[in-house]
Amino acid sequence: MGEILLDVKDLKTRFRSRGSLVHAVNGVSFHLKRGETLGVVGESGCGKSVTMLSLLRLLPPAAQVDSGVALFQGQDLLKMNFGQIQKVRGAKIGLIFQDPMTSFNPVLTIGDQVGESLIYHRHASKEVALERAIELLRLVGIPDPEQRVRDFPHQFSGGMRQRAMIAMALACEPDLIIADEPTTALDVTIQAQIVELVKDLRDRLGVAIIWITHDLSLVAGLADRIMVMYAGQIVEEATTEELFDDPRHPYTLGLLSALPAFQAEKKVRRLASIPGSPPDLRKP
Incomplete structure (x- = not known):
């Protein structure tokens, strides 16, 4: 699991919306090794899915990639023509969609x-x-x-x-599978079954996985590393163990404290929430 499979640097993606520009992904950089599982976590609208859709050139007409490099097996996905990227999608990079x-x-x-x-x-x-x-x-x-x-x-x-x-x-x-919130529409029992299935297939086939989710608890037993996104940027990246044991960014702390906990004592704490609202991505 030492060889770098995917290396993304300074990815920026914007949307045109009612005469203004929305900076949906703003300077994202990360890498993924062969056979590794990377969890990408954050609230809705933080840029998780847009990041991966940018890499595969599946963005809607209103969106454009402004800058960045995305080396996959030594080739830049962002510079491929239509025929070249078509040979990558489905063959070298598999996709699992939400619904x-x-x-x-x-x-x-x-x-x-x-x-x-x-x-x-x-x-x-x-x-x-x-x-x-x-x-x-x-x-x-x-x-x-x-x-x-x-x-x-x-x-x-x-x-x-x-x-x-x-x-x-x-x-x-494929060498890489990108799973975009694949368990969101399923009940908790089926979610657990799908996660166990993916873990088993990963171990048997040696495929690398990028698992996009808003649920930190879901990737706790699946991911080798976790990348936390907020407002189009990566605010924290660490191994799964480090992130849960010693989170550094206030937003990561907020996500962890918002996880429901089963407590035996009579006094049950109030479920925490993250105060405030996300920033306006038209003015990052």
């Missing part, structure tokens, strides 16, 4: 969608892609994959759809 119901195509079977990247990137036949899709559904714990591979997304439960989304991300055996 699989809207991410899957409702009129195509799960098998067709899991196998699609194999046909596009590996030039596999439909038959080979279908067999691989069955193997992947079995790998992520979906029962009776030979039958379920022919089902449509609406026929899967929320947890099973997310498992299928993970299978799709793994189809081309």
Whole structure:
């Protein structure tokens, strides 16, 4: 886990909004080693998802990357043309989105969608892609994959759809998976199952993971390092153990104190909150 897989320096992304510029990502720098898991934590609107969408060039038309370098396996993602970045997405970098119901195509079977990247990137036949899709559904714990591979997304439960989304991300055996709040829409029990599944797959396959979330407790047992974002910037970065044992930034302290705790004593403390409002990113 010593080789640097992804090295991002001074990434800046802006949005045009009603005649003004919103500095959504403002000078973000970080790195990721092979096989490592990085948790990216922060409140909604802090720039977590925009950072990763910037790297993969999946931003909406109103957004633009102003500056930065993003070296992935020695190549700058931000300087690739459309054809080059298309060969990276899905093949070398897999994506797991927050809501699989809207991410899957409702009129195509799960098998067709899991196998699609194999046909596009590996030039596999439909038959080979279908067999691989069955193997992947079995790998992520979906029962009776030979039958379920022919089902449509609406026929899967929320947890099973997310498992299928993970299978799709793994189809081309990528070196990196970016998971954008993949458990937000799931109940706590299913969340724990998905996290355990991802941990197991990481250990078995050696894939690096960037896990985006607003929930510090969720990445506590998953991430090797945690990066805390606030107002488009990284305010703290440390190993998971260091961050929980000795947090340095006031915002990190606020996030930790806001975590609910189960206490045996009769006097239960009030759930903490972070006072104030986020800054106006039009005037960073």
